[in-house]
Amino acid sequence: MAYLFHLLSMTPxxxxxxxxxxxxxxxxxxxxxxxxxxxxxxxxxxxxRVADHERYEDLKTNLAGIGHLLGENLIGGRPIASFRLRxxxxxxxxxxxxxxxxxxxxxxxxxxxxxxxxxxIDQPLEDFVARFPALPFKTHxxxxxxxxxxxxxxxxxxxxxxxxxxEEVIRQEDAA
Numbered sequence: 001m002a003y004l005f006h007l008l009s010m011t012p013x014x015x016x017x018x019x020x021x022x023x024x025x026x027x028x029x030x031x032x033x034x035x036x037x038x039x040x041x042x043x044x045x046x047x048x049r050v051a052d053h054e055r056y057e058d059l060k061t062n063l064a065g066i067g068h069l070l071g072e073n074l075i076g077g078r079p080i081a082s083f084r085l086r087x088x089x090x091x092x093x094x095x096x097x098x099x100x101x102x103x104x105x106x107x108x109x110x111x112x113x114x115x116x117x118x119x120x121i122d123q124p125l126e127d128f129v130a131r132f133p134a135l136p137f138k139t140h141x142x143x144x145x146x147x148x149x150x151x152x153x154x155x156x157x158x159x160x161x162x163x164x165x166x167e168e169v170i171r172q173e174d175a176a
Contacts, residue, residue: 012066013089013099016059017048023114023157024091030154034135041119044165045082045098046089049115056081056103063101070098071170078103082166098166116158118149120165125150128161146173 013020024046031038050056060072060081067083074080080102088095096117104110121128129137129150141149141160147169149162 011087011089013085013087016062016066017114020046020089020114021091024117027117027154027157027159031159034132034152036132036135038119041121041161042165043091043094043096044118044120044162044167045100046096046114047100047102047116047118049102049104049110049112051104051109051112053103055112056101059101063099067099070167071174073173075102076105078105082170084167100166114157116151116160118160118162118166120163121161125161125163 010019028038048059050059056079060069063069063081063083066087067085070082070084072079072081080100083099083101085097085099088097089099090096125142125148129135129139135152138151138153141151141162147162147164147166149160151158151160
C-alpha cells in the first residue's frame with residue numbers, strides 16, 4: 001500500500017527523470033555553507049544532462065508530453081531544448097517550471113542527471129560577485145551579449161546567476 005501511495009504521489013518529472021530532491025538538498029546546502037542566501041531569488045530553471053544524443057531525443061519527446069517546448073536552439077554547437085512544465089517541480093516553498101535539456105557536446109560525455117540550476121538576481125552581477133570575494137566565481141559569462149551570467153562549480157554540479165529568466169530570454173529571441 002505504501003508503494004502504491006508513493007507511485008501516486010510522484011510527479012511526472014519524478015517518474016521521467018527521478019526526483020530532484022537530493023540534488024536540490026545538496027545544492028542549497030553548499031550555497032548556505034558558502035554564505036549565499038538565495039531565499040529572495042527566483043530559481044529560474046533546472047538543467048538535466050544526458051549521456052548521448054539518442055537519450056536526448058527520447059527525453060525531448062517525453063518532456064513534450066508533460067510540458068511545452070519553449071525552444072530548441074544550437075548553443076555551443078549542440079541543441080538545447082527548454083520546456084515549461086505543466087506541473088512544476090516543487091521543492092520546499094519553490095516551484096520550478098522550466099527545465100533545460102542540453103544534448104551532449106561531441107567528445108564531452110556527461111553522466112545523466114540533474115546538473116545545475118540558475119537563479120535570477122536583482123543586482124548587477126559584478127556587485128553580486130564582489131559580495132563573495134573568497135568564492136571562485138567563473139566570470140567568462142559576463143561577456144555574453146544576451147543574459148550574462150556568473151557561475152560556481154561544485155563537485156558534480158553547478159549554480160549560475162543572471163538577470164533575466166530563461167523563459168524571458170527565449171521570448172525576446174523569438175520576437176527578434
